[in-house]
Amino acid sequence: MLGPFRWLRRRQLLRRPLPPEWLGYLDKRVPFFRELSPELRQRFLDKLKVFAWEKEFIGAGGFTITDEVRVVVAATAVQLVLFLDLSYYDRLREVIVYPGAFKLPDRTGAVLGEAKNWGTVILSWDSVLAGLRNPDDGHDTAAHEFAHVLDRADGAFDGTPKLRQYSHYREWASVMSEHFHGLQQGRRAERNVMDDYGSLNEAEFFAVATESFFEKPRQMKQKTPELYEEMKRFYGWDPAPGD
Structure with a gap:
């Protein structure tokens, strides 16, 4: 259940006006946003604001987090929960973004994304953009990693998220x-x-x-x-x- 402090914080974030340049980032980078009906677009933008401002975004490997990065990455996460509650992301605290493929101490070779058990998603900005540029090839690193977060919302990475009933x-x-x-x-x-x-x-x-x-x-x-x-x-x- 959503705690009172998180609930209050989200109400405050929802009341904040959407920066006008965010729509430009979405129109430029996020093809599925352009296909949403006006009603769904408002629902999407409300959730986008909360996710983008609530989660901590951290640049790594010399990468700088800009508003464009924050908005585009948040859009890939919100697509998955457009008809779900944002509480599926309550365990997620931070999103770390590298410019390209990166290496992790517990993995061999370079990787494009990783969802950690303690509430962190790590992404390659290049892979985020590649997934959005090719929206019908079945490969979307950001969607993949955020799906792991939904899976983990009930306590375990086991392929079964918290279902509706x-x-x-x-x-x-x-x-x-x-x-x-x-x-x-x-x-x-x-x-x-x-x-x-x-x-x-x-x-x-x-x-x-x-x-x-x-x-x-x-x-x-x-x-x-x-x-x-x-x-x-x-x-x-x-x-x-x-x-």
């Missing part, structure tokens, strides 16, 4: 398990929709499925309709209407 868990487990194992087995339907990285474990499967849900919704709806329906029920909207 208790009655949804049984069907979620059945459908996600079926398609996770389908991807592990190299089944054509899953491989046509999702990256093989999703076969690593259940948490990565949910994050990869999230990327595909937002970037390849029509393919997911056609090739793996049961998976699409579960993702739609959780996220609360249909990115592929009419198909």
Whole structure:
């Protein structure tokens, strides 16, 4: 439940006017923003303000956090919770942004993004922009890492976020398990929709499925309709209407 101090702080942030230049950043960098209806655009901007001003943004590797960076990264996070509550991000405290691929002490090789257990998301600015420039290729590092945050909101990286109703868990487990194992087995339907990285474990499967849900919704709806329906029920909207 939202604590009284956080609730008050968010009310204050919502009352602050949106800086006019933020709309320019969104129009320039965030294609899905231009497609929102006026009603959804206002909902999006309200959540964007809270996320952008509430979370701490930290530049790393010589990178400087500007308002444009803050707004664009926040937009990638808010897309996932447009029909969910911002409380899914309550455990997230800070977003660290590098200019490009980076190295971490506990990882071999360079990485483009990482969601840490203690409330930190680390992103490459280059990868954030690449995900937005190619909105239908199924690859979006920022969406992937913020999906991990949603997953972690109930206490564990296990591929099952806090669902809308208790009655949804049984069907979620059945459908996600079926398609996770389908991807592990190299089944054509899953491989046509999702990256093989999703076969690593259940948490990565949910994050990869999230990327595909937002970037390849029509393919997911056609090739793996049961998976699409579960993702739609959780996220609360249909990115592929009419198909």
